Amino acid sequence: MEVVAATTVKLTARKIGDEGVQADECFREELMTVDVNHLLKYGLPSIGFRSFTVFLYFSNMQIELRQVVPVPLKDKFMQRQSDVWNRNLVFAQGEWAKIKAPSGTGKTTLVHILYKLRHDYEGLVLWQNKDLRTIDESALAQMRQQQVSIIFQDLRLFPSLTARENIELKRVLQKPLYETEVIDAMAEQLGVGHVLNQRAGLCSYGEQQRIAIIRSLVQPFSWLIMDEPFSHLDQVNMRKAADLIAAECKKREAGFILTDLDEDDHFEYARVLNL
Amino acid sequence: MLNTLLKKLIKASAGRSRFILAVMGLSIALLLILSAVQVEMNYNDMLNNSNNRDSVANFLVINKNVTGSGSTTLSDAEIADLKKQPFVDATGLLTPSRFKVSAQSASNRIPFYTDFFFESVPNDFIDVQSADWKWDDNSNYVPMIVPNMFLTMYNFGFAPSQGLPQLSPELVKSLAVQINISGPAGTVKYFGKVVGFSDRISSVLVPQPFMDWANAKYGSAQNEQPSRIIIKTKDPGNPALVDYLKAHGLTTDADKTRFSKIRQVVNLVISVSWVTGAVMLLFALLVFTLFIQLTIATAKEEIYLLITLGAGPKQLRRFLVKQFFPPNIFIVAVVLVIIAGLQVWLQHVLQMQNIYVSPVISPYTITTAVLVLLVLWVVNFSTIRKYVKHV
Numbered sequence: 001m002e003v004v005a006a007t008t009v010k011l012t013a014r015k016i017g018d019e020g021v022q023a024d025e026c027f028r029e030e031l032m033t034v035d036v037n038h039l040l041k042y043g044l045p046s047i048g049f050r051s052f053t054v055f056l057y058f059s060n061m062q063i064e065l066r067q068v069v070p071v072p073l074k075d076k077f078m079q080r081q082s083d084v085w086n087r088n089l090v091f092a093q094g095e096w097a098k099i100k101a102p103s104g105t106g107k108t109t110l111v112h113i114l115y116k117l118r119h120d121y122e123g124l125v126l127w128q129n130k131d132l133r134t135i136d137e138s139a140l141a142q143m144r145q146q147q148v149s150i151i152f153q154d155l156r157l158f159p160s161l162t163a164r165e166n167i168e169l170k171r172v173l174q175k176p177l178y179e180t181e182v183i184d185a186m187a188e189q190l191g192v193g194h195v196l197n198q199r200a201g202l203c204s205y206g207e208q209q210r211i212a213i214i215r216s217l218v219q220p221f222s223w224l225i226m227d228e229p230f231s232h233l234d235q236v237n238m239r240k241a242a243d244l245i246a247a248e249c250k251k252r253e254a255g256f257i258l259t260d261l262d263e264d265d266h267f268e269y270a271r272v273l274n275l
Numbered sequence: 276m277l278n279t280l281l282k283k284l285i286k287a288s289a290g291r292s293r294f295i296l297a298v299m300g301l302s303i304a305l306l307l308i309l310s311a312v313q314v315e316m317n318y319n320d321m322l323n324n325s326n327n328r329d330s331v332a333n334f335l336v337i338n339k340n341v342t343g344s345g346s347t348t349l350s351d352a353e354i355a356d357l358k359k360q361p362f363v364d365a366t367g368l369l370t371p372s373r374f375k376v377s378a379q380s381a382s383n384r385i386p387f388y389t390d391f392f393f394e395s396v397p398n399d400f401i402d403v404q405s406a407d408w409k410w411d412d413n414s415n416y417v418p419m420i421v422p423n424m425f426l427t428m429y430n431f432g433f434a435p436s437q438g439l440p441q442l443s444p445e446l447v448k449s450l451a452v453q454i455n456i457s458g459p460a461g462t463v464k465y466f467g468k469v470v471g472f473s474d475r476i477s478s479v480l481v482p483q484p485f486m487d488w489a490n491a492k493y494g495s496a497q498n499e500q501p502s503r504i505i506i507k508t509k510d511p512g513n514p515a516l517v518d519y520l521k522a523h524g525l526t527t528d529a530d531k532t533r534f535s536k537i538r539q540v541v542n543l544v545i546s547v548s549w550v551t552g553a554v555m556l557l558f559a560l561l562v563f564t565l566f567i568q569l570t571i572a573t574a575k576e577e578i579y580l581l582i583t584l585g586a587g588p589k590q591l592r593r594f595l596v597k598q599f600f601p602p603n604i605f606i607v608a609v610v611l612v613i614i615a616g617l618q619v620w621l622q623h624v625l626q627m628q629n630i631y632v633s634p635v636i637s638p639y640t641i642t643t644a645v646l647v648l649l650v651l652w653v654v655n656f657s658t659i660r661k662y663v664k665h666v
Contacts, residue, residue, distance in 0.1 A: 117583065137582075137587075137588050138587055138588060138589055141582070141585050141586060141587035141588065141589075141590070142587070143585075144583075144584065144585030145585040145587075156580055156583065156584075158284060158577065158580065160283065160284070161280065161283060161284070165280055165283070168276065168280065169277070169280045169584070170584060170585075172276045172277045172280075173277065173584065173585055173586055173590075174585070219585075
């Protein structure tokens with residue numbers, strides 16, 4: 001796993017193994033700036049505990065799921081094993097996670113819950129330790145402009161706008177990260193340069209998918225959420241798109257959560273979870 | 276750039292004709308409301324402006340009823356009490372001459388001779404504007420203002436029956452009149468000149484300084500108390516005024532209801548204009564609201580996707596307000612320009628009737644326009660806020 005060299009972490013230490021002492025009573029939290037690579041190599045600096053388990057909470061972007069279950073699918077999901085539903089789970093900043101999910105396991109539901117498009121779930125989703133349910137509409141807009149980008153399974157382009165306008169809209173929604181030329185460069189790279197001035201509604205699904213990918217990459221983000229991003233692409237184009245996504249994520253030191261039906265080796269995943 | 280793209284997505288084309296109707300409705304409503312305010316202001320202007328010859332404000336000459344017994348002079352206490360009344364805006368004493376006066380023609384072409392008297396009032400109560408209306412020790416002649424009625428009586432009653440020529444006001448003004456004032460020391464000759472005709476006070480008026488000087492020089496000591504007083508009131512039909520006069524044994528001249536009728540008509544026009552304007556404004560606001568609602572409903576999917584992609588509600592609201600509000604500013608500005616133009620025209624027309632109003636529109640009219648604009652903004656903004664939230 002690659003991590004940012006120095007960052008502020010929250011160390012949550014829990015003493016275990018002491019006879020007669022309830023574990024929760026010996027709870028201590030420390031916020032300190034440490035070199036995380038050093039930390040991983042040599043362990044924690046002494047904070048006065050004999051033995052402890054350590055949770056690393058990165059104070060920048062992390063996503064945490066606590067016992068999340070979508071209400072409409074609750075009965076169905078409770079009966080089977082899942083690495084995500086009804087579990088406690090943390091996606092650390094910069095982590096590249098793959099969620100493998102056969103049809104009907106709630107893949108898109110998960111993506112929509114993470115992106116705050118639906119609220120019909122039990123449990124908690126925490127962005128930067130903040131309950132996603134409590135984030136108001138302007139903070140949410142801010143988040144979607146600066147911290148999280150998304151590629152929808154159903155693409156969601158404006159059919160009446162040209163491909164270029166679709167991308168441009170996302171570029172100028174906030175203070176632009178890239179110059180407009182970057183759109184042309186990315187489009188060339190993915191082989192859709194020739195359809196940029198065509199109405200998105202007239203583009204093929206394959207072209208639309210690549211437009212949607214480019215659209216997600218022209219904004220700042222620390223998380224990229226992708227819902228079957230390559231479903232309409234052939235192997236060659238899939239490779240090109242994955243390379244572009246990987247490069248853009250590395251540039252931002254951003255993490256991603258990708259959902260797909262099958263196993264794949266498009267990226268160097270830090271973690272693969274089964275939904 | 277963002278606005279261009281948003282404009283493509285959130286088209287206000289749906290119901291364009293309804294929008295134009297609403298714009299027209301709003302324009303007419305504003306025109307009515309602002310005209311009402313402006314007319315009201317003009318009216319106040321005329322009431323309170325002492326320069327107006329045919330002023331709409333009413334001047335009443337008040338004196339005691341002549342009953343055959345008792346004095347008809349007004350005491351200081353009576354005058355002070357009259358001044359205190361709320362319906363009296365100003366009072367002026369009519370000073371009568373306390374000496375004998377006769378006038379005769381200075382030329383033989385139009386011979387006449389008559390005994391008469393002078394009165395004087397403070398200049399504020401005089402409805403004739405004339406540069407000749409002044410007198411001091413060095414003046415060559417005494418300026419006089421005579422009632423219009425006198426000339427009318429002469430021209431249409433006296434002259435035909437006596438076989439005399441009719442006289443135009445200009446001719447009368449150019450005539451020199453010899454005035455003989457008889458005092459204890461004998462008779463002295465002066466020259467007098469008619470400088471104007473008045474509808475307001477049925478008496479021969481001379482400037483106050485001349486009157487004071489002549490009374491002191493030739494007057495007998497008796498009758499120093501005034502017996503007639505002129506008051507300025509906004510409404511001579513005011514029951515309080517009528518009751519007061521009755522209770523104090525006072526009476527007034529002439530039928531002064533002419534101006535109250537004008538005033539009633541003006542008030543009616545203003546009220547109708549107000550009500551119509553307000554109702555139209557209400558409907559225009561309703562149509563605007565519906566138009567905004569329709570536009571947002573038509574672009575519901577686009578707005579939803581925009582929000583999904585991270586467009587802030589604030590960004591969208593600002594964009595929508597920018598789409599819908601500027602036409603309102605434009606309408607208000609155009610209506611104000613129209614009213615300003617009408618005001619200049621009105622000033623011009625009224626000036627020919629010797630009625631003076633300001634050629635620029637009143638600050639109250641502009642304030643009203645700004646208020647209406649504010650209402651429009653609030654309605655626009657709250658509608659947009661409400662319906663964007665509903666997407």
